[in-house]
Amino acid sequence: MDEQRTLFESDESLPLAARLRPQTLDEFCGQQHLLGEGKVLRRLIEGDKVCSMIFWGPPGVGKTTLARIIANRTRANFINFSAVTSGIKEIKQVMEQAEKNRRFGEKTILFVDEIHRFNKAQQDAFLPFVEKGSIILIGATTENPSFEVNGALLSRCKVFVLQPLKIEELHALLRRAVTDARGFGMQNVQISDELLEVIANFADGDARSALSTLEMAVLNGEVTESGICVTRETIEQCTSVKSLLYDKSGEEHYNLISALHKSMRNSDPDAAVYWLARMLEAGEDPLYVARRVTRFASEDIGLADPRALEIAVAAYQACHFIGMPECTVHLTQAVVYMSVAPKSNSLYVAYQSAKKDALTMLAEPVPLILRNAPTKLMKELDYGKGYKYAHDYEDKLTDMQCLPESLAGKRYYFPSEDGTEGKIKARLEEIEKWKKKQ
16 A cells, blocks of 8 residues: 655655656646547546546556546545555455445545456455445556456456557657756756657656656766766666667667568578577567567478477567566577578468468359358258268368369469478378379
């Protein structure tokens, strides 16, 4: 729950992010799809019709701040509850107090940070109090609530999806932090818009991260007669990341992922690991890299080594479970495996060829022999007539034509002779010989 401020604690001693915490909707940064003029959440807040809700979004996008603004706007008792440090005993104590407040006509907003960390029993403890209106529950989570919040509680809450802040929104926030009296407005901080944009890019949509980076840079800036000067070197020293200037949404981002992809395709594990390290040490999301490696596993390796896809998916899961920096070794394992695995783009070529026909021949009917016939009318129309169940035949093969008549005999998949795909090619040749004999 919220800790009380002491008499000796001043605003100046608070972190920059806390000092600049928005007090009103007009000060709130980002989430215009929810809080813009006329948008649904803004109307609920301004009309004092707030219901129990879940805020789902990445760190630093304003979930806690928005809950506080709602509490101030509705003049409700605001209780900040942490799923990390609180159990069922604490929940019951808070619920009893909320019930007393309700009897006196007072609203209680219970904000539960990281609600996904509560187990089912703890989440169920909120249910009766949400149902009878003792509390307005606002939960915050970085995880998909469909999987992490139990159904009974989720059905009583409206889910709002908060998005990472845009570069321009973070840039504006940082500029306000430099000029606002609650920030560094009284210290005459000199920092260029270019460096503010560097910090905005580095924060990756996280306002708290952006403000913390700026605060560290200012505290370590060069003190001059006119104020504090923040240089590019200062920012690099504070973050200990020389590649901070890497723009995750700009050209260098695509250059590096292209270098990684093409190094793996060229079976060069050393180059691949180097480009991997360049991306991760610059702050790239490991899950983004894992997704690209997963794509590579089928696009450039495919059935030449079916294990490649398993390795890639396992690496993605490991990154999700563990995060940075521990997951670097899992991605390295995946990248090296992809680099040394036999290569084939046969699956990619097959789909692109089939896609072209699918888009230009959308009206081709499914052959009657392949259609299901669950009703009497369908059977009378010869749906499924003549279908041959392959398992009923000695060779597990039939001479049925499964493509539309206009595409009869068309081939899309041409396996290479590399790795496991060589065996697949031999098998397809056997099948083709069998069909010709028939």
